[in-house]
Amino acid sequence: MNIKKLLPILLLFVSFNFYAQGESMKEKKEQIKALKVAFFTTELDLTTNEAERFWPIYNTFDDKQFELRHQKMRTYMKRMSDGSLDKITEKEANTFLAQIEDTEEELFLLRKKFMKNVRTILPAVKIVKLKKAEEDFNRKLLQQYRNKGQKSH
Numbered sequence: 001m002n003i004k005k006l007l008p009i010l011l012l013f014v015s016f017n018f019y020a021q022g023e024s025m026k027e028k029k030e031q032i033k034a035l036k037v038a039f040f041t042t043e044l045d046l047t048t049n050e051a052e053r054f055w056p057i058y059n060t061f062d063d064k065q066f067e068l069r070h071q072k073m074r075t076y077m078k079r080m081s082d083g084s085l086d087k088i089t090e091k092e093a094n095t096f097l098a099q100i101e102d103t104e105e106e107l108f109l110l111r112k113k114f115m116k117n118v119r120t121i122l123p124a125v126k127i128v129k130l131k132k133a134e135e136d137f138n139r140k141l142l143q144q145y146r147n148k149g150q151k152s153h
Contacts (some may be wrong), residue, residue, distance in 0.1 A: 043129060
């Protein structure tokens with residue numbers, strides 16, 4: 001069976017399981033990763049050889065990106081949402097901004113390194129499609145999350 005025909009079935013199955021109660025964050029992350037592999041492989045029309053070489057590099061990049069965003073940014077986001085920003089000093093704000101800028105720079109350098117590595121595996125057209133696939137995937141995931149939230153109200 002063609003992967004393009006399998007993808008909607010897989011998405012439905014995994015999305016149903018994604019919202020099952022009692023699942024750990026790690027399990028949900030793994031399910032999202034499985035959805036991402038299926039979606040990107042289809043959208044980019046990866047050959048077996050390309051997929052074998054692409055996914056280890058992408059997964060390493062994605063894990064590091066996740067770690068940067070969720071570990072370092074968590075502190076900043078907590079500070080922004082706990083109401084303490086109204087009491088922040090100018091010095092603290094400057095330190096805070098410097099930390100955010102450093103994290104953003106790390107994310108930029110990480111993506112730049114990833115792009116350099118992936119250029120040895122995929123043609124430029126597929127790399128451009130990758131950016132669109134990432135945006136489309138994130139949009140669909142967010143929409144699914146929003147729909148789930150509306151159903152529980």
